[in-house]
Amino acid sequence: STLPRPERRITLEVLTLNVLHGLALPGGCAPDTDFCHAPTRVARLADALAATCPELVSLQEIGPRQRELVPDAVADVCDGAYRVLFEDHGIPDQEMILTTLAVVDDAFVDLSGLPWTGHRARLDTPAGAVDVLATHLASSAFDPPCGDGTDPVTVCSASCPPGLEMGICNAREAVAALDELAARLGPPAVALVAGDLNAEPGSARIDEFIRAGYVDVWSLGGGAPCDADSRAGCTCCVGDGSGPLGGLDRPGGTPDERIDLVLARVGGACTLAVGAVSRLDVGPLDPPVDGLVWWSDHHGVLADLTVTCPG
Structure with missing residues (x-):
């Protein structure tokens, strides 16, 4: 008789964080603040990465300063293990992936509505492939219904009928981006949207992702709730949008939404186990640094994942 082949196991820590671009928008950062002291805030990001060295990092709101600062800031973090995946399209709100895993393929993903985009990658491990899409879907700043094609500003992809909320269209496009990657390169052990x-x-x-087979890692891992009784699981937002630093200089910010998510879908006969899930707090800084109490307006999400596949 033949012995069963040993199982293949992928263990990785995932971090997702909206780093706040710091643009001079209403409720944003004053022009003379260098994108709300972007160098100081990026240095704090590097410190946070150094604390746990997550294998996979999804960063959103990569603005003009972050695309300059982040690569240098992480160059020596975690023994210089991070590879920076980013494709500059001149959009002031993009995504960046940092990873210590081997990179097979990566590309910019254009979503309906400016500035909504993503960046996707196929990563390789000895136990199987990991696909990931780092993305920032439509916010209240620009989330109109998909148009009928007469207004280029509201044009959506063909899979989204006129009248569909653009953010829901973005979710469908996100699912499709990873489905297309799997169709081209073969199914991964796990696909992640972060x-x-x-x-x-x-x-x-979010139901668009659930219907496509994704699960909410925070809930699966027993993460703290975000409700009227407890804000421990809430990620957005701190800072009240006031003053030259957009409220990042004001203590007492209380997030009341959980909108920063890691979603996972395993392939084939693989199974997913979620270990520790935790919130990466972006403050309060005590004492403040360059006047900042918070180094972003979102808290991050950390999740330990184990994917087990047949041998």
Whole structure:
């Protein structure tokens, strides 16, 4: 008789964080603040990465300063293990992936509505492939219904009928981006969507992912709730949008939404186990640094995942 082949196991820590671009928008950062002291805030990001060295990092709101600062800031973090995946399209709100895993393929993903985008990658491990989409879906800043094609501003992809909320369309496009990658390169052991999805679990937008086979890692791992009784699981937002630093200099910010998510879908006969899930707090800084109490307006999400596949 033949002995069964040993199982293949992928263990990785995932971090998702909206780093706040710091643009001079209403409620944003004053032009003379260098994108709300971007160098200081990126240095704090590097410190946070050094604390646990997550194998996979999804960053959103990569603005003009972050795309300059982040690669240098992480160059020596975790023994210089991070590879930076980013494709500059001149959009002031993009996504970046940092990873210590081997990179097979990566590319920019254009979603309906400016500035909504993503960046996807196929990563390789000895136990199987990991596909990931880092993304930032439509927010209240620009989330109109998909148009009928007469207005280029509201044009959506062909899979989204006129009248569909653009954020729901973005969710469908996100699912399709990873499905297309799997169709081209073969199914991964696990596919991940990690980012600021601007909607909470149970919403129509997140239900698009659930119907496609994704699960909410935070819930599966027993993460703290985000409700009227407890804000321990809430990720957005701190800072009240006031003053030259957009409220990042004001203590007492209380997030009341859980919109920063890691969603996972395993392939074939693989199984997913979620270990520790935790919130990466972006403050309060005590004492403040360059006047900052918070180094972003979102808290991050950390999740330990184990994917087990037949040998």
